[in-house]
Amino acid sequence: MxxxxxxxxxxxxxxxxxxxxxxxxxxxxxxxxxxxxxxxxxxxxxxxxxxxxxxxxxxxxxxxxxxxxxxxxxxxxxxxxxxxxxxxVTRSVVCIKDVEVSSPGSSTMIPPNDEGISIEGTGSGFVWDKFGHIVTNYHVVAKLAKDTAGKQQSQVSLLYPNGDVMIKVARLVGIDAAHDLAVLKIDAPGDVLRPLTLGSSKKLKVGQNCFAIGNPYGYEHTLTTGVISGLGREIPSPAGSSIAGAIQTDAAINAGNSGGPLLDSFGRIIGINTATFTLQGSGMSSGVNFAIPIDLVLKLVPHLIVEGSVSSP
Structure with a gap:
């Protein structure tokens, strides 16, 4: 044309x-x-x-x-x-695999040749700081949070500067089911950990461009684009309560995108992709997707890192 x-x-x-x-x-x-x-x-x-x-x-x-x-x-x-x-931004975004291991003794290390493990789901997350903290959704690591037998793992994949993939078993640091947030921690070299640049969700406007990076259906580091479709939405949380102030977007968010960043045009995170409405009976996204605003995340994550939970919203 x-x-x-x-x-x-x-x-x-x-x-x-x-x-x-x-x-x-x-x-x-x-x-x-x-x-x-x-x-x-x-x-x-x-x-x-x-x-x-x-x-x-x-x-x-x-x-x-x-x-x-x-x-x-x-x-x-x-x-x-x-x-x-x-x-x-790609090096700041991680793939999180929800894994069940056959032996409780191997819950802190990756079994050789993936023997005796079952991958039960995938999600996304992003590097929060140089100390190895990874922020994601609570529902991505809910099985690990509820595990009492020591058989659940969260395996985090991230990129070296040369493009090679590093896989680490993450330790669960803090959870907040009411706001669908969780913090993991991995031991990784400093040159691999590239914290995502934090933005603000205060002055967002409907119609503003936005970008989502995550791992839908296990396809790592996928970019989708769209606009902010609405602000101040209320969405359900895994705890049965509601999360206020959510960002609505038409940038495609599917299974595996949860926990990944929603970015503005400068690559700054403005929200955490967390939910989508699906077409009834199809399992397909309707194009109505939601992200937890980064300003709320900024208030809660420090508590999760230090205290392991949040005492108040």
């Missing part, structure tokens, strides 16, 4: 400006096998060259050309910004 639009307005201009047309047509066109991304890149380069040629010839560019050139540049800038956001 962009290619046709650009070529159309370029055609109008080159008829009026033969010198510019000669310069523009001296470029080799893309081959038939070129992807749409290649078309956009080539056209963007042509647009820049065409602008320079016409400017040097002291000719006036018609406004349609200026509008299309600006639109393509903005489109490419937006795409690059989202790619950069994902690359910067």
């Amino acid at each position: 962009y290619a046709k639009c650009v070529m159309s307005v370029f055609s109008e201009c080159v008829v009026a400006h033969p010198f510019a047309a000669q310069q523009l047509c001296s470029l080799s066109p893309p081959t038939k096998s070129s992807s749409s991304g290649t078309w956009t890149t080539i056209l963007s380069r042509r647009a820049c060259l065409f602008t320079a040629v016409v400017s040097a010839a002291n000719l006036a560019l018609p406004s349609p050309v200026l509008a299309v050139v600006s639109y393509i540049d903005d489109f490419e800038d937006e795409e690059e910004r989202v790619v950069h956001l994902f690359e910067e």
Whole structure:
């Protein structure tokens, strides 16, 4: 679509400006096998060259050309910004596996070759600090919290700077079922632990862009995008009470996304993805998804780390 639009307005201009047309047509066109991304890149380069040629010839560019050139540049800038956001944040997001081990004695270490373990679910979380604290949803680690036989594990996977995956067994530090929050702790080298940049949920606006990174259905480090669809929502908690002030978003959140970060356009966390309404009988997301606001999380997590629980909301 962009290619046709650009070529159309370029055609109008080159008829009026033969010198510019000669310069523009001296470029080799893309081959038939070129992807749409290649078309956009080539056209963007042509647009820049065409602008320079016409400017040097002291000719006036018609406004349609200026509008299309600006639109393509903005489109490419937006795409690059989202790619950069994902690359910067990925190492701060972890995959959490809910595992049952066959022997209570192995509950603090990963059994060799995954022998005698059963993976019962996956979730997400993020690095809170350089001490190895991981924040997630309570319902992601509920089985570990209720385990009395020593057979439950939460295995946390995170990335080394070179992209390799490190897996650690996490220790449960604190829980708050009423707000669906939990804190785990892992022993990991400092160069692996990259705390997520904290934002604020106070001044969020409906329509603002947002991004979710997590592990839906076990597919690690998946990015979904959307907007903030509503604010001040009330959602149920695992304790049977309600969580006030939740953020509603249409960024896709599915099983495995729980506990992962909801980010603003600068890669700062504004909420913890926690719930979604599903289409009845289908198990599919309806597009109505919720996140716990980060301002609430900031009040509660220090208590969970120090005291193991929260005495008041």
